[in-house]
Amino acid sequence: MTTQANTRFVRQEAEKLGFFQVGFSKAEFMSEEAKRLEAWLNQGRQAKMSYLENHFDKRVDPTKLVPGSKSVISFLYNYYTPLKQEDDHAPKLAMYAYGRDYHKVVKKKLKILFQKMTAEIGAINGRYFVDSAPVLERDWAKRSGLGWIGKNTLLLNKAKGSYFFLAEMIVDIPFEYDSVSSDHCGTCTKCIDACPTDAIDENGYLLDAGKCISYLTIELKEKIPTEFEDKMEGWMFGCDICQDVCPWNRFSTPHEEVQFNPSEKLMGMSAEDWNDLNEESFDLLFEGSAVKRTKFEGLKRNIQFLRNNKA
Ligand code: SF4
Ligand code: SF4
Incomplete structure (x- = not known):
């Protein structure tokens, strides 16, 4: 060929x-x-x-x-x-982790x-x-x-x-190669303005990973630093804010991958259900899910951190 x-x-x-x-x-x-x-x-x-x-x-x-x-x-x-989590007051999961x-x-x-x-x-x-x-x-x-x-x-x-x-x-085989894409952010600064932890540099294109809620809730193995109290905006696993506000996401269309569909149970969890989460229900809820990365203790830490800051 x-x-x-x-x-x-x-x-x-x-x-x-x-x-x-x-x-x-x-x-x-x-x-x-x-x-x-x-x-x-x-x-x-x-x-x-x-x-x-x-x-x-x-x-x-x-x-x-x-x-x-x-x-x-x-x-x-x-x-x-x-689809969105039903309870507006429930701690939030990034969309990529629904299924x-x-x-x-x-x-x-x-x-x-x-x-x-x-x-x-x-x-x-x-x-x-x-x-x-x-x-x-x-x-x-x-x-x-x-x-x-x-x-x-x-x-x-x-x-x-x-x-x-x-x-x-x-x-190790050649193909017909494509050309590099150009930038279409223009003068927009919506993601920079909306990031609650100032993780994105004021001029954009540079992320201070240590301040990003995705890092704090998933990668960080220690306690979440107190400087982020009142800045988490309810996120317990990942964060979608800088995608939600991006004008280019008005072109998003629903996926057709059944394996990414969230369970009704997951989407129906109330704030109280999350507070009562135990290891057994965590394992059932997140069987085969990327959320397993935080392990039960990690997710519990995040939920507790959000709760403490509401109190
Ligand atoms: S994911 Fe959230 S915390 Fe991280 S840069 Fe985007 S808006 Fe900021
Ligand atoms: S919100 Fe989207 S279009 Fe606007 S600056 Fe950020 S990434 Fe670019």
Whole structure:
């Protein structure tokens, strides 16, 4: 098959599996991104996520992560839903965590796609990832024409906004490559103005991870610092504020992935139910969910932190 036919085949098959957009880039050292990442790390913006300091060489060069690789394919998978938790006073979960763990759902799709590719194209050496390896996902998606990295530091897509997961495949065959996307944030500052913890730099495009509610509620293993009292806006797992306010998200459309549908029980939990959450109900409620990442103790800590600050 020709490079053009291979590119068309991957696009078509990815679409059949539910990915709404696919982009292709040449696998190469990312010199600009490497400089930016180095500066970000040197400023300590990664807070206590020291794993981000590991594998720097592989993070900025896919040919070191997957020797012999020629291409990085980026995929977008929608998770937007208009559904909301029923009790307005209940502690809030980020939308991406409503259903089954995206790592499991999306990775399975990549596995199927990879098998189809080898069956159609021939032997391919490669690996695929969903938020699981040292890969600069947003930068690759941007290079592949899938969107731009907004002032809120998330990937924004003109057609769909930002409520989607990113995934990548790094392989040793060439494709027809896409061109880099341009920025469409313009003079907007809605995400910067709305962030309750001032985690986004005043000029945008830079996140102080240690101040972000997603980090505080998921990554931080210690007590949440008291300086964030009254700043959490009710979030107990992640935070969607800088996506909710982004004008590009008016283009979001509901996902069609049944595995991302939340259970009625989860959406119906009242503030009181969350306060009474025990380990057994946590395990039942979050079976196969990304929320398991915090473990019961972590989520309980977050709920308690919100409660203390209301008292
Ligand atoms: S996720 Fe929330 S806390 Fe983090 S930058 Fe966005 S608005 Fe701020
Ligand atoms: S809210 Fe405005 S500035 Fe922020 S990411 Fe969206 S468009 Fe860009």
